[in-house]
Amino acid sequence: MSDNRIAVGQSLPAVSFQRLTDNGLVTLTTEQLFAGERVVLFALPGAFTPTCSAAHLPGFISLAEQFFQAGVDRILCTAVNDAYVLDAWGQQQQAGDVQFIADGAGSFAKAIGxxxxxxxFGGIRSLRYSMxxxxxVVQLLxxxxxxxxxxxxxEVLLAQIRQR
Structure with a gap:
């Protein structure tokens, strides 16, 4: 395990993500995505992979409204995939309110340990986490x-948020 792993109470590092929008590919910084907002971020090893497709992403899709009712402003999913792959996966999974931010080179995953x-299997990937x-600033991890x-x-993260 990594010594430079992000922990509760720490701020996210300044990195950039990509997202595919109706206007094409856009680059977004951590500040643009997280400043002034209460955000759920979850990461998984890769789009279209078995556990990610069958359980991890579907859990956040099905509970999105409950997260919003608990005071969450946005639900973001990241993986070390490009924005085109994440967008296609989101469409295939009917992701609804879950937004995808691509960490194509793994820069974010590396920066937070x-x-x-x-x-x-695929080289550098992200560990599976939710926060x-x-x-x-990380409140739960x-x-x-x-x-x-x-x-x-x-389900685990939602229960923790409700207990806060």
Whole structure:
């Protein structure tokens, strides 16, 4: 595990993400995405992968309205994929209110200590996690060990938010 892993109480580093919009590809900074907002951010190893498609993303899609009712302004999903892949996956999954921010080169995952090398599977990927951020500061953080899916689930994060 990484010594430079982000922790509760720390601010997100300044990095850029890409998102595909109706107007084409846009680049967004952490400040643009998180400043002044209460945001759920979750990351997964990759779009179209089995656990990500069958359980991780669908949990956040189905509970989106409950997150909003609990005071969350935005739900963001990130992965070390390009914006075109994430957009196609979001359409295929009917992601609704979940927005995708591409960490194509893994810069964000590396900057917060959440990058892992999956070898032949796909190289650098993100570990699976979920977090609640307020104004870019980590309030809650749930990190799954590689090849597990236990604590980063939407249900777990929503219960923690409701307890706050």
């Amino acid at each position: 959440m990058a892992t090398d999956s070898g032949e 609640l951020l307020e104004d870019g 749930n990190l799954d060990l590689p090849k597990t899916f236990e604590v980063s689930k939407a």
